[in-house]
Amino acid sequence: xxxxxxxxxxxxxxxxxxxxxxxxxxxVRWQGHCRERFLAEHAPDVLASLTDGFAVVTTGxxxxxxxxxxxxxxxxxRMTLTELDxxxxxxxxxxxxxxxxxxxxxxxxxxxxxCMTRGPAGxxxxxxxxxxxxxxxxxxxxx
Numbered sequence: 001x002x003x004x005x006x007x008x009x010x011x012x013x014x015x016x017x018x019x020x021x022x023x024x025x026x027x028v029r030w031q032g033h034c035r036e037r038f039l040a041e042h043a044p045d046v047l048a049s050l051t052d053g054f055a056v057v058t059t060g061x062x063x064x065x066x067x068x069x070x071x072x073x074x075x076x077x078r079m080t081l082t083e084l085d086x087x088x089x090x091x092x093x094x095x096x097x098x099x100x101x102x103x104x105x106x107x108x109x110x111x112x113x114x115c116m117t118r119g120p121a122g123x124x125x126x127x128x129x130x131x132x133x134x135x136x137x138x139x140x141x142x143x
Contacts, residue, residue, distance in 0.1 A: 002141045004078035007034035013071045021068040028061055031093050031111050034077045042135035053118045060112040067106035074099045080141040087115045087125040092141060
């Protein structure tokens with residue numbers, strides 16, 4: 001079984017809609033939170049380089065929903081690596097409601113990013129930094 005990076009998030013009232021469930025866009029927002037926490041914990045040098053011309057540009061993302069979350073729930077995102085090639089990284093996210101007897105899969109998402117550098121001509125692709133590649137490799141999902 002592939003290890004997953006785990007990010008836990010308590011759902012707040014702010015994240016719910018008039019019906020009382022979590023507004024769909026927050027699931028994608030949590031992907032960003034998960035990705036940023038991973039960088040802070042496993043590749044802080046890469047996170048620091050974001051202020052020095054390096055950029056991680058989201059090229060695609062999405063989510064499928066299987067259940068609802070409401071305020072007070074705790075959701076755990078389990079991030080795995082699905083592709084690491086050249087300057088691109090693709091990740092998968094499984095969203096679990098955890099404050100129940102058996103964790104319940106409520107959504108599944110994906111996100112692709114490109115490593116870029118800011119230059120005089122704009123953004124240009126650069127290889128995935130070595131420290132990031134090393135940090136991500138243990139989470140590669142064997143398909």
